[in-house]
Amino acid sequence: MRDLVLSRGLINGEWVEAIDGKQVEIVNPSTGAIITAVPDMGKEESEAAVIAAHTALQDWRKTTAKYRAGLMKKWFDLMVENADGLAKLLTSEQGKPYKEAYGEVMYGASFIEWFAEEAKRMYGDVIPAANPNNRYMTIKQPVGVVTAITPWNFPIAMITRKAAPALAAGCTVVIKPGEDTPLCALAMALLAEKAGIPKGVINVVTTSRPAEVGDVLCRHPLVRKVSFTGSTPVGKLILRQASETVKKVSLELGGNAPFIVFEDADIDKAVQGALISKYRNAGQTCVCTNRLYIHDAIYDQFLEKYTQAVSNLIIGDGLVDGTEIGPLINQKAIDKVAQLVRTAVEQGATLTLGGNISDVGQQFYQPTILTDVTEEMDIAHQELFGPVSTLFRFNDEDDVVRRANDTPFGLAAYFYTQDHARVWRMSEALEYGIVGINEGIISTEVAPFGGVKESGCGREGSKYGIEDYLEIKYLCHGI
Numbered sequence: 001m002r003d004l005v006l007s008r009g010l011i012n013g014e015w016v017e018a019i020d021g022k023q024v025e026i027v028n029p030s031t032g033a034i035i036t037a038v039p040d041m042g043k044e045e046s047e048a049a050v051i052a053a054h055t056a057l058q059d060w061r062k063t064t065a066k067y068r069a070g071l072m073k074k075w076f077d078l079m080v081e082n083a084d085g086l087a088k089l090l091t092s093e094q095g096k097p098y099k100e101a102y103g104e105v106m107y108g109a110s111f112i113e114w115f116a117e118e119a120k121r122m123y124g125d126v127i128p129a130a131n132p133n134n135r136y137m138t139i140k141q142p143v144g145v146v147t148a149i150t151p152w153n154f155p156i157a158m159i160t161r162k163a164a165p166a167l168a169a170g171c172t173v174v175i176k177p178g179e180d181t182p183l184c185a186l187a188m189a190l191l192a193e194k195a196g197i198p199k200g201v202i203n204v205v206t207t208s209r210p211a212e213v214g215d216v217l218c219r220h221p222l223v224r225k226v227s228f229t230g231s232t233p234v235g236k237l238i239l240r241q242a243s244e245t246v247k248k249v250s251l252e253l254g255g256n257a258p259f260i261v262f263e264d265a266d267i268d269k270a271v272q273g274a275l276i277s278k279y280r281n282a283g284q285t286c287v288c289t290n291r292l293y294i295h296d297a298i299y300d301q302f303l304e305k306y307t308q309a310v311s312n313l314i315i316g317d318g319l320v321d322g323t324e325i326g327p328l329i330n331q332k333a334i335d336k337v338a339q340l341v342r343t344a345v346e347q348g349a350t351l352t353l354g355g356n357i358s359d360v361g362q363q364f365y366q367p368t369i370l371t372d373v374t375e376e377m378d379i380a381h382q383e384l385f386g387p388v389s390t391l392f393r394f395n396d397e398d399d400v401v402r403r404a405n406d407t408p409f410g411l412a413a414y415f416y417t418q419d420h421a422r423v424w425r426m427s428e429a430l431e432y433g434i435v436g437i438n439e440g441i442i443s444t445e446v447a448p449f450g451g452v453k454e455s456g457c458g459r460e461g462s463k464y465g466i467e468d469y470l471e472i473k474y475l476c477h478g479i
């Protein structure tokens, strides 16, 4: 892993310090140990990175899709070769268990492979002309310089989900990784460099001042597209900033995922689905289950099995074999989760399991279950981003659909039933971009990921994921 730990940013093919030499320390959330320090960059470095990306764009956009796909394939191969080192680095800076981190490396790599293949399928059209003296065509061209503002919860996959379609389309990128987790981004950029991706095509700006850097990356006139994964309030700010120069914007924002278990569900399957959907990455994913709606008829049975399964989860340092739940990312995250649980209990929820900081360490929160939760409580309307399950009761399909949809968010929803007619009714009625049907894990590079309502716009992955990085140009040929 040591050869993947880098302490400089990447601008125009140069591994650089911040102009004023300032650095920010990167801390392992499990142990509190400092892994290394990276440059604390600001406005000037961000502008330099955008200009570098714009300069590199002039040649990169003219390369063939086959050429770009070849380089991306090498990048993919290097990621797979270095999967163990990358996974250890990921666990060290982000905290998720090694097994999950390894899974994320392979998931992240899959976007590079997928979009390398998709690069060669960016077809235009020949359109039947409305006039005998004309011929109509469309071609697809890269949008231009893309800025990718990525979160700390998936420090590899959220980069490749943006950078891979951008590069495949012929765009160049400036990446601003999450403040807590820049090391995976730098390691990925190193592997891209080793794969032969030319200088300036990928740039990485590290910082502890996201607002200052984000202001440049979302407003600079040379940037033509912003792709962001993170919170809804920041997404709204980015949308406003990008609107000044009418950039394309993709936003993958917050969620409030319902997980609905009907009376006819396979309960063991539903327990396993809820467990993985809720407690993956210690509950720190945008698609994590946020509200469990359990039918009255099976509520007690589900709760007993679920409580048993959750209480068996092993909490600890992600680099220790067998760990299933790592730390939360930082103290602020711990404070937020602890406060949400406290308030829920004050408002009448019952603490069935957990509810405290773990003995393992200050940054670990016990896997927790709250029952008797109602929509009147604050916790029903917050994205938890922690290892806390909230259980609601229901006894009517229309009622649970109304309650599941009663949120400004619309990223992921899940439901368990064996009734095929209900599968279709529910799939159509849920106002979400992604629906898991008898399945708690929905992420894959081949399917479109994204939300509706205040959960964002645009789709990542799949055949749709490259479209946001392309412009359609209509050619009208007079003959």
Ligand code: SIN
Pocket: 153, 154, 157, 229, 252, 284, 285, 286, 287, 443
């Ligand atoms: C996210 O939490 O933003 C991404 C989750 C995933 O890709 O599964």
